[in-house]
Amino acid sequence: MNKPFTYCVGETLYPVIVTYRKMKTIRFRYRDGAFYVSCPRFTSRLTIEKGLNKFGAKLIADATKSQPIGRDYAYLFGQKIPLSFPAGDFSFVSGEQIAYRNKDEFEAKMKKFFQRYLESRVRFFETRMGITPPYKVRARKMSSRYGSNSRGTHSLTFSTILYHYHPDIIDSVVVHELAHYFVFNHSKKFYDIVIKYCPYYQTLHHKLKKGIFA
Secondary structure, eight states: OOOOOEEEEEEEEEEEEEEEOOOOOOOOEEEEEEEEEETTTTTTHHHHHHHHHHHHHHHHHHHOOOOOOOOEEEEETTTTEEOSSSSSSEEEETSEEEEEHHHHHHHHHHHHHHHHHHHHHHHHHHHHOOOSSHHHHHHHHOOOEEEEEETTEEEEEEEEGGSSSSSSHHHHHHHHHHHTTTTTSSSSHHHHHHHHHHHHHHHHHHHHTTTOOO
């Protein structure tokens, strides 16, 4: 490990902790107010600083952006709600109360609630868009997409990450997947349908991609 030095981003100085390893590439990380750099032996400080010039600001931004669930809160339908783990409860505007003993139980109960919520939103937009028969709807963890439309099973699947987002953002994903009923690609014709039923789709999609929950 090399002697730590400091690196300035904006007007703030951050400690840089460098570890030399038997490796071929340089790895930059940021946590707890410091940069951690793992790099090949004999990597110069100048090379490390060039990497920090390129990645430093983004690493800080990514580390400090809002997370869907924290130690004492969760974003639920775009609202930051105080939670207490391992036990607690909260109420939605609808009056439905959800009690939980730990984070796993919280997520399991939220999945069931979100499943019912999605079904109601899908039925609403199916009626508006003139889609029959009704789709099967399910919610599950998905790492690479927010929703999917299966022609073979006539079903829609949505990522449970969505219940952290504002209802308008959730609706934009619902409309997107339902639009595939008419056009099963992402052509201009497809997005014309999406925007017809979700006029602010581009703005909402931007928030979704950037992890802006409200």
